[in-house]
Amino acid sequence: MRPGPLFALPVAVFLAVGFAMPILIVAWYSLMAPRTFDLTTVFTLANYRAAFTEGYGQPFFWSLGLAALTTLTCLLIAWPTAKVLHAHAGRVATIATALVALPIFVSESVRLFGLSLFLMPGGGIFAGSMRALFGVSIGTILNTKFAVYLGMVYIHLPFMLFPVLLGVALIPPDRVEAARDLGAGRWQVLREIELPLALPGLVIGSLLTFVLCIGANAEAAILGGRAITVVTTAIEQRFNYAQDWPMGAALTMLMIAVTAAVVFPALARVDLNRLIRR
Amino acid sequence: MPDTGADAPPALSLSGLSRSFGDTRALDDVSLDIREGEFFTVVGPSGSGKTTLLRILAGLDRPTAGTLHLRGRDIAGLPPNKRPTAMVFQSLALFDHRSVGENVAFALKMRGVGAEARRTKALELLDLVRLPRDYHDRPVTQCSGGERQRVALARALASDPEILFFDEPLSALDYRLRKTLEVELRDLQKRTGRTFVYITHSLEEAMVMSDRIGIMRDGRLVQVGDPATIYGRPRDRFVARFMGEVNVFEIAGGRLPAFDAPAPAQDGWLIVRPEALAPDAGDVQFDATVTDIYRLGSRVQMHLDTAAGTLIAELPASTRLAEGDAARFGFAVADTHRVAE
Numbered sequence: 001m002r003p004g005p006l007f008a009l010p011v012a013v014f015l016a017v018g019f020a021m022p023i024l025i026v027a028w029y030s031l032m033a034p035r036t037f038d039l040t041t042v043f044t045l046a047n048y049r050a051a052f053t054e055g056y057g058q059p060f061f062w063s064l065g066l067a068a069l070t071t072l073t074c075l076l077i078a079w080p081t082a083k084v085l086h087a088h089a090g091r092v093a094t095i096a097t098a099l100v101a102l103p104i105f106v107s108e109s110v111r112l113f114g115l116s117l118f119l120m121p122g123g124g125i126f127a128g129s130m131r132a133l134f135g136v137s138i139g140t141i142l143n144t145k146f147a148v149y150l151g152m153v154y155i156h157l158p159f160m161l162f163p164v165l166l167g168v169a170l171i172p173p174d175r176v177e178a179a180r181d182l183g184a185g186r187w188q189v190l191r192e193i194e195l196p197l198a199l200p201g202l203v204i205g206s207l208l209t210f211v212l213c214i215g216a217n218a219e220a221a222i223l224g225g226r227a228i229t230v231v232t233t234a235i236e237q238r239f240n241y242a243q244d245w246p247m248g249a250a251l252t253m254l255m256i257a258v259t260a261a262v263v264f265p266a267l268a269r270v271d272l273n274r275l276i277r278r
Numbered sequence: 279m280p281d282t283g284a285d286a287p288p289a290l291s292l293s294g295l296s297r298s299f300g301d302t303r304a305l306d307d308v309s310l311d312i313r314e315g316e317f318f319t320v321v322g323p324s325g326s327g328k329t330t331l332l333r334i335l336a337g338l339d340r341p342t343a344g345t346l347h348l349r350g351r352d353i354a355g356l357p358p359n360k361r362p363t364a365m366v367f368q369s370l371a372l373f374d375h376r377s378v379g380e381n382v383a384f385a386l387k388m389r390g391v392g393a394e395a396r397r398t399k400a401l402e403l404l405d406l407v408r409l410p411r412d413y414h415d416r417p418v419t420q421c422s423g424g425e426r427q428r429v430a431l432a433r434a435l436a437s438d439p440e441i442l443f444f445d446e447p448l449s450a451l452d453y454r455l456r457k458t459l460e461v462e463l464r465d466l467q468k469r470t471g472r473t474f475v476y477i478t479h480s481l482e483e484a485m486v487m488s489d490r491i492g493i494m495r496d497g498r499l500v501q502v503g504d505p506a507t508i509y510g511r512p513r514d515r516f517v518a519r520f521m522g523e524v525n526v527f528e529i530a531g532g533r534l535p536a537f538d539a540p541a542p543a544q545d546g547w548l549i550v551r552p553e554a555l556a557p558d559a560g561d562v563q564f565d566a567t568v569t570d571i572y573r574l575g576s577r578v579q580m581h582l583d584t585a586a587g588t589l590i591a592e593l594p595a596s597t598r599l600a601e602g603d604a605a606r607f608g609f610a611v612a613d614t615h616r617v618a619e
Contacts, residue, residue, distance in 0.1 A: 177338050178371035180358040182385040182437055192384075196375050 029249035047250030067213035074160035143225030151219035167201015287350035295344035306497035319484040322494030364439035379414035385437035403432040536586035555591035563608035
């Protein structure tokens with residue numbers, strides 16, 4: 001018996017209650033007058049106007065820019081790593097993969113505080129060791145934009161690596177040999193054969209990383225000091241300190257729109273079935 | 279036309295080529311000259327090292343010892359993309375994410391040939407391998423087995439290689455298609471005048487196509503010769519058995535103990551082809567009972583129960599012998615071949 005539409009009921013109910021309803025409510029709030037707490041039928045676009053005129057450009061820019069930069073960095077690190085792990089599949093690769101996966105099981109905040117301890121000036125683990133062992137006093141990158149970027153890459157690399165590993169596994173070795181035999185250099189093999197064949201994995205990994213990065217704020221809060229305000233922090237501030245729910249809701253809707261504008265065109269380009277079927 | 283004069287260097291010259299994987303010697307001291315414009319086939323059972331040999335010739339693997347010269351030029355250190363050779367893979371290794379035309383013109387694109395020139399050349403190659411021109415823009419995944427074969431061939435030819443390598447490309451096809459493509463491949467080799475190096479485990483395939491055949495066993499090249507020589511004068515029992523079903527009799531003290539008849543040599547083995555056995559013929563005769571008959575079209579093969587064990591005979595289909603018949607069979611010593619080992 002083929003599973004009928006009834007089989008989709010549990011997930012449909014869950015998505016309706018847990019996903020569609022909250023979004024609908026947030027969308028509704030975003031159209032209310034600033035600093036109000038009632039859902040009425042008096043709609044206004046004042047919050048959206050404010051989003052574009054009252055200095056929210058910076059947080060959006062940082063969130064999107066950091067997300068794009070982190071995604072690209074993770075992709076550049078994950079590709080050669082995945083190639084090595086795939087080529088030397090066996091005990092060592094399994095252990096290496098497990099080591100990469102392990103941090104996922106530790107709370108993100110714990111890891112970020114760990115990194116923060118490591119980077120602390122003077123008495124931090126890195127600087128302290130350098131002074132104790134070599135008598136070298138060094139500065140710190142803590143509380144800079146670079147520290148935030150480092151933390152973002154550190155946290156999100158596994159989410160890129162595993163899909164890329166799946167993608168690399170989609171490349172049959174004989175196609176690479178055939179391309180080499182037909183005169184392709186290493187870069188040509190990469191461009192003409194490896195990247196197109198691994199594309200589903202690359203796209204999934206990039207989307208996962210990008211979307212997680214847009215929503216990330218712990219890195220900026222723990223490692224960045226006040227160097228950067230990301231958009232999620234800005235939204236949180238609207239809801240909490242400022243008690244301006246409609247403004248926060250409008251920023252949220254804009255975030256969702258931007259994310260959707262990135263995700264859907266990318267998803268349309270890949271054949272997800274290829275990743276699952278093989 | 280390539281220079282095929284007597285003093286022209288061989289198309290490929292292999293000397294002492296060896297390849298070890300750990301303790302295993304996959305290729306053991308292979309020396310061979312492949313002539314310009316010849317169809318050379320390497321035949322051997324699986325694991326005999328023939329694929330390793332071809333991969334080294336194509337540059338996909340490195341020999342652990344030995345030298346390799348192409349028209350007198352040392353190419354042992356060249357990566358595959360720098361060698362003027364092309365290979366048709368056993369798996370074909372077509373680029374499924376590209377169209378037929380893009381597959382065929384891949385080598386040209388790698389050399390920076392423009393799109394228009396690539397298309398022209400690809401269409402010519404489709405003609406050459408007898409594929410319709412409108413296949414150019416089709417996804418390669420929509421082609422049948424035989425068509426994919428032709429695409430792979432056209433793709434290899436596109437790089438205008440001095441030598442073409444074939445790694446059992448026909449092994450996955452059904453019998454009829456294989457036969458058709460064998461003849462076409464031979465024909466294509468004659469028309470283009472190129473050097474083809476082909477590997478297969480099927481001696482039948484090798485006989486149809488090749489100018490010369492090399493037989494491989496356990497990483498060694500045990501015999502090289504034209505098909506008639508390999509078939510008629512195998513070097514040893516291994517080659518003889520590999521060429522098809524044969525009857526082998528031990529020679530001891532100048533006699534054939536199996537029939538108590540004189541032998542043409544002091545020792546060794548006598549190879550008797552099934553077609554050399556006939557009823558009431560030859561100078562060595564013996565009593566036999568027909569146990570099984572297999573019809574092969576114009577000929578029949580029969581298993582004979584004799585004092586020397588089960589023998590195989592091949593007769594014209596017109597024979598009146600039936601299963602269970604007893605008859606006197608024999609062979610002429612002149613139609614046999616003696617090997618030392």
